[in-house]
Amino acid sequence: MFTSISPAALAWGLLFIAGLLEVVWASAMKASEGFTKLPYTALTFTAAWGSFWLLGLALKTLPVGTAYAVWTGVGAVGVATLGLLFFNEPASLARIGCIALIVIGILGLKALSA
Structure with a gap:
């Protein structure tokens, strides 16, 4: 009953998770306050290692x-979204539009690679 996952589908899944881990390490780096808070510093380096490993x-x-464009795009969209939601960064229409353009680019790269 189990179906095998194609190598391409697996690679895209790993890449997406790597992008999510990029969001984690970038946000943890902000929270570490210049690597002065040990738990956030440890999370930064652990998530960065995992992100690079999965990208590899x-x-x-x-x-x-x-892969690199999608990885950085997922990270950029995720961190920008968290910045809007949790770090009180401005939520202008132009800023949200630019984030949407990154998402469109990610989806376009995925569609063109199929």
Whole structure:
């Protein structure tokens, strides 16, 4: 009853998780206040290691340009969204529009790689 996952589908899943871990390490770095708070500093380095590791695994299958653009895009959208929600960053229409353009770019790269 189990179906096997294609290498490409697995690589895209790993890449998405790597992007989410990029959001974690960037947010934890902000919370570490210049690496002065040990728990957030440890989370920063642990999440960064995991993010790079999963990106490396995804690169076994995906083209480097596509994978890197998607990885940084997922991270950028996630961190920008958290900035709006939790770090009191301005939520202008132009800013939200630019974030939407990044999402469109990510989806476009995914669609073109299929």
